[in-house]
Amino acid sequence: MHSSVIDRHLQSFVESCRRHGLKITPQRVAVYRALLESDQHPTADAMFQTVKLTYPHISFDTVNRTLLTFAEIGLVDVVEVFGGPKRFDPDTGDHHHLHCVACGRIIDFIHEGYNGLDVPDAIASKFKVISKRVVLKGLCDKCTGGRP
Amino acid sequence: MHSSVIDRHLQSFVESCRRHGLKITPQRVAVYRALLESDQHPTADAMFQTVKLTYPHISFDTVNRTLLTFAEIGLVDVVEVFGGPKRFDPDTGDHHHLHCVACGRIIDFIHEGYNGLDVPDAIASKFKVISKRVVLKGLCDKCTGGRP
């Protein structure tokens, strides 16, 4: 990611913290920077390992709590899992997930046909829908070994 | 659930076990019966509490392992969660989920428009899709207090 893009993200991060009355601490900045560069859907522990490289003194608890705080203010999403540790998604935009049941990878994809899914009236009248996502379970290319 | 319906389910349960070389033990039958009557998406512990009522001597481990075994042979689904313990779904048919972010309930719904979702070619050519589900996050009627 280009440094100018990072700067722009960092600026909106600062504004988001201000809006929610959160202090801008070096730990939070370090976690946020790591999120921007993260491989997809890291666990709290994976984030901890990454952040330690640039901020060796940080504790796991701080990383974990920071991620949960970021999730509360909408800076990251907590993604759906089928067991195991929580996983976080720095991409809060409209996209969908494929879960490989063999290796556990979660692969993002976007698809025109899935955007703006209509919510049935019976649901819309009773529930306030916050987010919509299509979740596919299957086997990824690495795990099928090319066999379809 | 009517007893005749239960009998029919039990019969297909027995066949399913036979097909997979699993023994028919009273514990497995008890767990399966409890599944048929279960409120939706119970955790292993919730199932344990229920099964104990009719089979007081059963251990938590057995209930848990039985549920995992059932999941492996497709008798139940493990449903997507956003953290916390695994949850099981006795309904393996085509349906979708609404997660209430306030109370944690997972509500099933069916919707014509979501059945037979097309899988984008870019995905279908690389991944073997096993299941498709729309996951909505939101607030249920109990948690909005009627306010939409």
Next chain:
DNA sequence: GTGATTGCAAACCTTTTGCACGCCA
């Protein structure tokens, strides 16, 4: 200054593993 945040430690909960005994096929 002061209240939020951090780091550390302990507790808690869920899941996993190992093993001896018992039971289904």
Next chain:
DNA sequence: TGGCGTGCAAAAGGTTTGCAATCAC
């Protein structure tokens, strides 16, 4: 009878909580 399944116990892994010291504002 043989081997799978069960129950018990211990361990592992992840998350949550409490608290004193520290830091951003």
